[in-house]
Amino acid sequence: MTTLLNVKDLRAYYGQVQALHGLSFSLNEGSLVTLLGANGAGKTTTLRAICNMVRSTGAIEFEGKPLNNRSTESIVRFGIAHVPQGRGTFTTMTVEENLQLGAITRKDSAGIVSDIERMYAHFPVLKQRHTQVAGTLSGGEQQMLAVARALMLRPRLMLLDEPSFGLAPLVVRDLFGILGKINREDKVSILVVEQNAQLALELADQAYVIETGRIVMSGKAKDIANNEEIRKSYLGY
Amino acid sequence: MELFTNQVLAGIATGAIYACMALAVVMIYQAIDHLNFAQGEMAMFSTFISWQLMQWGLSYWAAFLMTLAFSFVAGIAIERILFKPLAKAPVLTNVAGFIALFAIINSSAGLIWDFTIKQYPTPFGSSPFLGSQLISTHQAGMIGVTVLLLLGLYFFFQYTRIGLAMRAAASVPESARLVGINTSWMIALGWGMATAIGSIAGMLIAPVVFLEPNMMGGVLIYGFAAAVLGGLSSPFGAVVGGFLVGVFENLAGTYIPGVGNELKLPIALALIISVLVVKPAGLFGRHIVKRV
Numbered sequence: 001m002t003t004l005l006n007v008k009d010l011r012a013y014y015g016q017v018q019a020l021h022g023l024s025f026s027l028n029e030g031s032l033v034t035l036l037g038a039n040g041a042g043k044t045t046t047l048r049a050i051c052n053m054v055r056s057t058g059a060i061e062f063e064g065k066p067l068n069n070r071s072t073e074s075i076v077r078f079g080i081a082h083v084p085q086g087r088g089t090f091t092t093m094t095v096e097e098n099l100q101l102g103a104i105t106r107k108d109s110a111g112i113v114s115d116i117e118r119m120y121a122h123f124p125v126l127k128q129r130h131t132q133v134a135g136t137l138s139g140g141e142q143q144m145l146a147v148a149r150a151l152m153l154r155p156r157l158m159l160l161d162e163p164s165f166g167l168a169p170l171v172v173r174d175l176f177g178i179l180g181k182i183n184r185e186d187k188v189s190i191l192v193v194e195q196n197a198q199l200a201l202e203l204a205d206q207a208y209v210i211e212t213g214r215i216v217m218s219g220k221a222k223d224i225a226n227n228e229e230i231r232k233s234y235l236g237y
Numbered sequence: 238m239e240l241f242t243n244q245v246l247a248g249i250a251t252g253a254i255y256a257c258m259a260l261a262v263v264m265i266y267q268a269i270d271h272l273n274f275a276q277g278e279m280a281m282f283s284t285f286i287s288w289q290l291m292q293w294g295l296s297y298w299a300a301f302l303m304t305l306a307f308s309f310v311a312g313i314a315i316e317r318i319l320f321k322p323l324a325k326a327p328v329l330t331n332v333a334g335f336i337a338l339f340a341i342i343n344s345s346a347g348l349i350w351d352f353t354i355k356q357y358p359t360p361f362g363s364s365p366f367l368g369s370q371l372i373s374t375h376q377a378g379m380i381g382v383t384v385l386l387l388l389g390l391y392f393f394f395q396y397t398r399i400g401l402a403m404r405a406a407a408s409v410p411e412s413a414r415l416v417g418i419n420t421s422w423m424i425a426l427g428w429g430m431a432t433a434i435g436s437i438a439g440m441l442i443a444p445v446v447f448l449e450p451n452m453m454g455g456v457l458i459y460g461f462a463a464a465v466l467g468g469l470s471s472p473f474g475a476v477v478g479g480f481l482v483g484v485f486e487n488l489a490g491t492y493i494p495g496v497g498n499e500l501k502l503p504i505a506l507a508l509i510i511s512v513l514v515v516k517p518a519g520l521f522g523r524h525i526v527k528r529v
Contacts, residue, residue, distance in 0.1 A: 053411070
């Protein structure tokens with residue numbers, strides 16, 4: 001298996017405050033990796049640092065190419081789709097326009113049209129609402145839209161920031177089922193940040209646990225889920 | 238009745254110009270959250286450029302098109318040189334930047350072309366339009382050009398990918414970057430387009446108000462009023478606001494005793510303030526509700 005994303009000694013700063021203290025991890029092509037940790041551990045910051053949305057030092061390599069010091073929009077063009085916290089919906093635009101924006105860097109208009117149809121197959125509710133303004137969608141529907149928008153890039157890697165946040169348990173199950181399917185069938189590698197550790201560990205191959213800006217634990221998701229001590233001390237369930 | 242129709246049509250004609258200025262103001266406001274006080278002076282300078290080109294022997298429409306291109310590039314240059322570095326500066330710094338730009342352009346125009354009033358040609362002539370006494374061909378031309386411009390802009394923003402990208406960059410910049418849109422260039426592009434739209438307004442109104450460095454002062458105030466009336470968050474509202482202000486200004490001047498030409502401006506502004514007391518976001522503006 002080849003390494004798709006390799007992060008070494010990542011340190012990130014908000015003004016004078018250091019949020020990440022030398023974080024290292026990697027993600028293999030085709031895998032589904034989760035970053036777990038409590039509030040304020042640095043999960044979101046890690047994702048934001050990968051897309052250069054926060055000042056950081058250290059090495060971030062994607063397929064062996066360094067991402068540091070590139071603008072956010074040029075990092076996206078490498079095939080990295082980021083679904084941010086709060087979903088980043090273009091709330092004043094229609095569902096279909098949101099999907100088109102996801103593919104705005106692509107030139108193949110026929111492929112974009114067929115991909116929109118593919119997204120409607122993944123998420124039938126989006127088809128029903130395709131002319132509706134996205135801000136009027138429910139939280140769960142907006143999260144579906146955010147994932148679909150990210151997939152419109154035909155990404156190699158998808159970064160998901162707390163996709164379960166604010167959603168009803170049944171909706172979360174649904175969404176995670178779709179994420180697993182996308183990972184297996186469309187060969188999209190996924191890095192997902194979650195507070196809902198139990199669910200994320202069921203879905204992921206590999207897991208890292210972050211505490212105050214450092215990786216404190218890593219391993220196969222199954223092993224971490226089965227290790228009662230880790231679960232109790234770091235994951236709280 | 239004829240007087241009424243006449244005044245309404247004349248109002249629509251000047252309203253078209255206010256609509257263009259309001260649209261230019263709103264486009265920049267959407268992109269950078271600041272009101273461009275220098276929008277009128279930029280339009281005035283563009284109009285002088287077109288006048289100069291005609292003095293050098295170019296035909297009206299050749300000068301018109303070259304001025305559009307010049308304005309587009311100049312707008313981008315102003316954004317790159319002056320306002321991109323100020324993007325993260327406090328509001329007042331930006332305000333100072335706009336005032337500086339206003340003064341610099343105004344004095345440069347005076348220096349280059351002096352402050353005397355100049356005649357500016359109209360390609361439409363000023364005979365009665367279709368033999369009717371209600372409206373002149375130039376007024377009809379003002380309305381026609383504006384309507385074409387507005388239709389073009391509507392199709393650009395609604396049906397082209399670059400238009401979609403510009404709307405996305407203005408509404409949620411961070412998400413726009415995350416789908417790969419270079420938001421910084423979208424802002425520059427917005428400046429270029431706004432400046433070009435302003436130059437059209439300048440060139441269309443110049444035969445009416447005559448060409449001089451202070452020609453756009455009143456027009457820009459009406460443009461601002463139109464933008465605020467329609468709602469600064471709504472380009473559509475800005476356009477409607479422009480036409481409303483133009484018509485109301487004319488009707489107030491004609492029918493309210495003692496108003497006449499001198500008091501048109503304060504009356505129009507008083508109306509706008511009354512509307513805003515009732516609807517603070519403007520007629521078509523969106524209230525932005527922030528969670529605290």
